[in-house]
Amino acid sequence: MPTLPAGPPVISASRLSKHYGDFKAVDGISFDVPAGESFGLLGPNGAGKSTTMRMIGGVSQRTSGQLTIMGLDPEEHGPEVRAHLGVVPQQDNLDEELKVRDNLIVYGRYFGLPMSYLKAKADELLEFAQLTDKASARVDALSGGMKRRLTIARSLINEPRILLLDEPTTGLDPQARHILWDRLFRLKESGVTLILTTHYMDEAEQLCDRLVVVDKGRIMAEGSPAQLIREHSTREVLELRFGSERNTTVAGDLQGIGDRLEPLPDRVLIYAHDGEATLEQVTSRGLRPITSLVRRSSLEDVFLRLTGRSLVD
Amino acid sequence: MTDATPSTEEAAAPPYRLSAHKPEVSARRARTFGSWYYAEHVLRSMNSYKWTLLASSVGTPVMYLFAMGIGLATLVDRNSEGAFGGVSYLAFIAPALLASATIMTAATEFTYPVMDGFKWRRVYYGPHASPLNTDQIVQGHIIAVSTRLTVTTIIYFLIVAAFGASPSATGVVAVPVAVLCGLAFGLPLMAYSASVEEDKGQFALVMRFIVTPLFLFSGTFFPLDTLPVFLRWIGWISPLWHGTELGRALTYGHEVPLWLAVVHVLYLVLLAAGGLRLARSVYARRLGK
Numbered sequence: 063m064p065t066l067p068a069g070p071p072v073i074s075a076s077r078l079s080k081h082y083g084d085f086k087a088v089d090g091i092s093f094d095v096p097a098g099e100s101f102g103l104l105g106p107n108g109a110g111k112s113t114t115m116r117m118i119g120g121v122s123q124r125t126s127g128q129l130t131i132m133g134l135d136p137e138e139h140g141p142e143v144r145a146h147l148g149v150v151p152q153q154d155n156l157d158e159e160l161k162v163r164d165n166l167i168v169y170g171r172y173f174g175l176p177m178s179y180l181k182a183k184a185d186e187l188l189e190f191a192q193l194t195d196k197a198s199a200r201v202d203a204l205s206g207g208m209k210r211r212l213t214i215a216r217s218l219i220n221e222p223r224i225l226l227l228d229e230p231t232t233g234l235d236p237q238a239r240h241i242l243w244d245r246l247f248r249l250k251e252s253g254v255t256l257i258l259t260t261h262y263m264d265e266a267e268q269l270c271d272r273l274v275v276v277d278k279g280r281i282m283a284e285g286s287p288a289q290l291i292r293e294h295s296t297r298e299v300l301e302l303r304f305g306s307e308r309n310t311t312v313a314g315d316l317q318g319i320g321d322r323l324e325p326l327p328d329r330v331l332i333y334a335h336d337g338e339a340t341l342e343q344v345t346s347r348g349l350r351p352i353t354s355l356v357r358r359s360s361l362e363d364v365f366l367r368l369t370g371r372s373l374v375d
Numbered sequence: 376m377t378d379a380t381p382s383t384e385e386a387a388a389p390p391y392r393l394s395a396h397k398p399e400v401s402a403r404r405a406r407t408f409g410s411w412y413y414a415e416h417v418l419r420s421m422n423s424y425k426w427t428l429l430a431s432s433v434g435t436p437v438m439y440l441f442a443m444g445i446g447l448a449t450l451v452d453r454n455s456e457g458a459f460g461g462v463s464y465l466a467f468i469a470p471a472l473l474a475s476a477t478i479m480t481a482a483t484e485f486t487y488p489v490m491d492g493f494k495w496r497r498v499y500y501g502p503h504a505s506p507l508n509t510d511q512i513v514q515g516h517i518i519a520v521s522t523r524l525t526v527t528t529i530i531y532f533l534i535v536a537a538f539g540a541s542p543s544a545t546g547v548v549a550v551p552v553a554v555l556c557g558l559a560f561g562l563p564l565m566a567y568s569a570s571v572e573e574d575k576g577q578f579a580l581v582m583r584f585i586v587t588p589l590f591l592f593s594g595t596f597f598p599l600d601t602l603p604v605f606l607r608w609i610g611w612i613s614p615l616w617h618g619t620e621l622g623r624a625l626t627y628g629h630e631v632p633l634w635l636a637v638v639h640v641l642y643l644v645l646l647a648a649g650g651l652r653l654a655r656s657v658y659a660r661r662l663g664k
Contacts, residue, residue, distance in 0.1 A: 119504055121503055121504060121662065121663060122664065123663060132398075139402075140508060141401075141405050141406055141409075141506040141508065142398065142399065142402040142506075144504065144505055144506045145398035145401035145405065145506040147504075149504040151500060151504065153500075155496065155497040155498060155501045156496075156501070157420055157498055157501070159420040159423050160419060160423065164419060168416045168419055169501060169505065171415055172413070172416075172502055172507050173395070173401035173404070173505065173506060174396075174400065174403075174408060174412070175395055175396065182393055183393050183395070220398070220401060221393075221394065221395040222398075
């Protein structure tokens with residue numbers, strides 16, 4: 063069920079696969095992304111997200127399946143496809159020998175953009191990335207968050223309508239992440255199609271209109287964050303801690319409470335529509351958890367339900 | 376479309392106030408000029424340490440010319456008159472030093488910076504995600520290094536000429552020959568460097584066991600035929616010997632039969648072309664993983 067009016071998809075993948083020998087990094091995934099949508103690939107490390115991104119980015123060849131970007135096959139029209147994209151790779155690859163502003167200009171030259179355009183554009187993007195006062199600093203003098211913002215600014219130098227972001231905020235502190243999310247949200251508002259991979263469910267919930275949950279190279283589920291939570295989880299979750307010794311043994315005493323029970327090593331999760339009412343049921347059985355917390359279901363719970371594992375391990 | 380949101384504050388406007396040319400134009404330009412775009416990037420990076428480069432371009436030849444061409448030459452010229460085809464020892468070694476300088480520079484530029492591109496700072500992956508293709512990244516890198524080699528060699532040649540060590544009018548042609556010599560050595564090395572997944576000191580070994588022996592046994596400081604026959608092969612396979620022989624013919628009229636001159640040029644061109652071809656395929660394989 064697309065959340066946006068259906069136009070022709072800007073990205074279309076059908077039974078897309080990438081194998082390295084016997085290892086199936088991407089194993090037959092299909093999805094369409096309409097223009098202006100913010101589409102996420104959510105999954106743990108090694109799920110095949112980055113490999114998928116590299117195929118979309120036209121830098122890695124697929125083993126089988128179909129893939130088009132703006133109607134073009136990246137293996138036949140590499141330069142044309144890549145000219146449409148802005149790419150933020152998982153690892154920054156800025157040129158540390160160049161100054162901050164020169165990194166933008168040099169990158170813009172790859173698109174054959176003239177200097178008159180690039181000088182003005184670089185200043186504009188530095189402002190957008192809140193790096194204006196660092197324009198003539200060396201890249202190695204920047205913090206991790208600043209480098210990330212510079213990489214995003216660099217990806218925008220050609221004014222792409224499609225932006226690929228591979229784990230844009232991994233390794234950043236919470237404040238730096240919020241600044242980045244704000245910048246990305248503004249791009250989304252301006253109609254740029256965002257394709258992002260993440261293993262943070264809060265990031266996916268903040269930025270994605272629609273996402274696929276990927277595990278072991280396959281799509282496990284697809285939908286908007288709210289839809290996925292509705293379909294694969296309950297409205298609320300009650301988290302109980304009984305101490306690491308007792309979490310699993312107490313699970314037997316909790317049978318029948320809530321819709322579903324998930325005993326983890328460090329806590330027990332009870333999925334239910336009403337968390338407070340569920341907690342009352344627990345205490346009425348004479349069980350006394352050390353801590354209890356009622357929260358809304360998140361994509362983490364969806365992932366746990368679908369794969370039996372946590373996202374970040 | 377670019378102004379889809381009625382923004383309440385100016386800062387919230389998307390960063391699309393200018394307008395870039397269309398993606399089709401980017402792709403077309405990249406297809407035509409991509410190698411030059413990447414060369415421009417590498418040259419800009421080199422520019423950030425240009426004084427170091429210039430100082431070594433001037434300092435190295437002056438040092439060698441003084442030590443060998445003046446210090447050692449005084450002794451050599453006094454004791455073995457006529458041993459070097461009737462020219463001074465300085466004139467004899469000057470073209471060899473010219474060609475060795477390009478090989479040394481190429482050996483630096485096509486090892487660690489290649490590793491940097493793939494692994495340390497992953498510099499190649501930026502252009503790789505842009506409209507450029509892998510061949511253009513290879514060629515851009517080569518164009519930039521060739522530019523540096525040319526500048527270095529011109530400076531070197533001017534110093535040699537100032538020492539009076541290039542009497543022939545054709546001497547200046549030794550400059551492009553020396554650059555070719557650097558590429559004949561450098562491009563196969565570039566392909567090798569691109570295949571190195573992890574630096575376990577291979578580049579130091581290349582310097583010690585390839586560059587240094589070539590420097591010593593390629594007829595650099597004495598004619599190759601003064602070496603015992605079983606060592607001469609080092610010179611025959613060495614681009615430095617071929618480059619040096621050509622250089623000598625050009626700077627002081629050292630006699631080289633035409634067929635041999637053709638062999639010298641062909642050998643250098645083949646090494647460079649083979650290296651380029653190999654480098655292109657190694658880069659494509661590694662970047663496209």
